[in-house]
Amino acid sequence: MDRRGTGGDPSAPATIMRRVVARLWQAQQRTSEDWLGEGFAVLIGHARSGTTVLARAIGSHPEVGYWEEPALLTRIDTKFNWLEQLARHLVADAGVSDLSRTHRDGNLREQFADELDVNEREVEGVRLRAIRSLVESLRSDFLQRSGGSVLLEKTPREITVADRIARWFPRAKVIHIVRDGRDVVCSGLTWEQRWGRPPWVPKEGELLDVIARQWAEQVGQALKATSDQVLLVRYEDLATDGRAVVAACIDHLGLDWHPDIDRFLATGMGGIHDASVGRWREELDASQRARVEEHATETLAAAGYLD
Secondary structure, three states: OOOOOOOOOOOOHHHHHHHHHHHHHHHHOOOOOOOOOOOEEEEEOOOOOOHHHHHHHHHOOOOEEEEEOOOHHHHHHHOHHHHHHHHHHHHHHHOOOOHHHOOOOOOHHHHOOOOOOOOHHHHHHHHHHHHHHHHHHHHHHHHHHHOOOEEEEEOHHHHHHHHHHHHHOOOOEEEEEEOOHHHHHHHHHHHHHHHOOOOOOOOOOOHHHHHHHHHHHHHHHHHHOOOOOEEEEEHHHHHHOHHHHHHHHHHHOOOOOOHHHHHHHHOOOOOOOHHHOOOHHHHOOHHHHHHHHHHHHHHHHHOOOOO
């Protein structure tokens, strides 16, 4: 019998979706305190800051399932307003107890507007449970396939939702890697020379200014979200003593060192090396430096890059 399309293949999209929906339903029967992000970690950082090499080094640990650039949290964030509306709709309609008093014209929220008391805390609770249930389900599915006990999700632009992570997942771990914004600009300019305009910046505007403004805004906001959940590491330290930085990250995740990480590090660190640190001193002229610092002085200072 051909079981295609009937759930016979556990990796088929339809089967995965049914399993996700089932777990979402089951999770909704529990309180939001049941899963608050345990075994879930997020690595953030502005583009060209070493996120990929660091994440792959951490992901080489057998207890870490490494998910590269699914944009999981930013995708959820784009649906934030929709989730809030849906949660409000749920709380309101669930409060209508006597449907015999309804009439055909107008929805329930309009007909019972004077009676319904939509508690904002309940709305927030429904929304958070939906977010957590979805991520918990995806985490479980990923680790079932990869093995391990910690899911590490790496998407550089998750840096834009750094302030949401603690609220959504108060027991998750965050690793934030920071690189001197002037070197980030140099790396972006090199990218443009080799491959064209970088895909992580807007299509309009002078590239140097666009990258400097973006770095300042994204890194600046993420630095304000620093807490005990967040381990802040530097690209410069990764370039000079990669093992120590990776060891700190492994410890932050509550894991012990594993020889598989040594094997990864022995293959090299890609383009991360001493020469990639402070390249702005040679590659940016005085006017370019001034333009970068005009946009980014505050964040450069906050990140410790100004004397």
